Amino acid sequence: MAEPASIRSIEEEIVDEFSLFDSWEDKYEYIIDMGKKLPVLEDQHKKDENKIRGCQSTVWMVSEYRDGKVFYKADSDAVIVKGLISMLIRVFSGQKPKDIVDADMKFIDEIGMSTHLAQTRSNGLRAMIRQMKMDAMVWTTKH
Numbered sequence: 001m002a003e004p005a006s007i008r009s010i011e012e013e014i015v016d017e018f019s020l021f022d023s024w025e026d027k028y029e030y031i032i033d034m035g036k037k038l039p040v041l042e043d044q045h046k047k048d049e050n051k052i053r054g055c056q057s058t059v060w061m062v063s064e065y066r067d068g069k070v071f072y073k074a075d076s077d078a079v080i081v082k083g084l085i086s087m088l089i090r091v092f093s094g095q096k097p098k099d100i101v102d103a104d105m106k107f108i109d110e111i112g113m114s115t116h117l118a119q120t121r122s123n124g125l126r127a128m129i130r131q132m133k134m135d136a137m138v139w140t141t142k143h
Helices: 007-019 024-036 079-092 097-102 119-142
Strands: 059-066 069-076
Touching: 007 024, 007 079, 024 079, 059 079, 059 119, 069 079, 069 097, 069 119, 079 119, 097 119
Parallel strands: none
Antiparallel strands: 059 069
């Protein structure tokens, strides 16, 4: 079985994909489309302890550890946020916990996301990344 792509190579794929769009309106549409393709998070996971704190929208996220890697599932009540978490899951899911914790997430600046999101969304994006890294850190201590 082939080794999954590295976090950095997935980030580079996303940067390349975003470079195809001329306007931020098109980029937002792409983010929303990514969110629409996010697998459904089962209702039993949509509980308070799975909410990501620091997001203006409601975001639920769970992670599991299998075969030395962390896998994430998430959902949100806001379409743009659902797209953002979908993008983060694409980058982090299936990676080793230490690689997730050590990831610098440069691609967010490279695609211009940090300058085009409203302050509250930007804070929420940082909260999602922080929670995903904290989950990965917990998995490193358990295994």
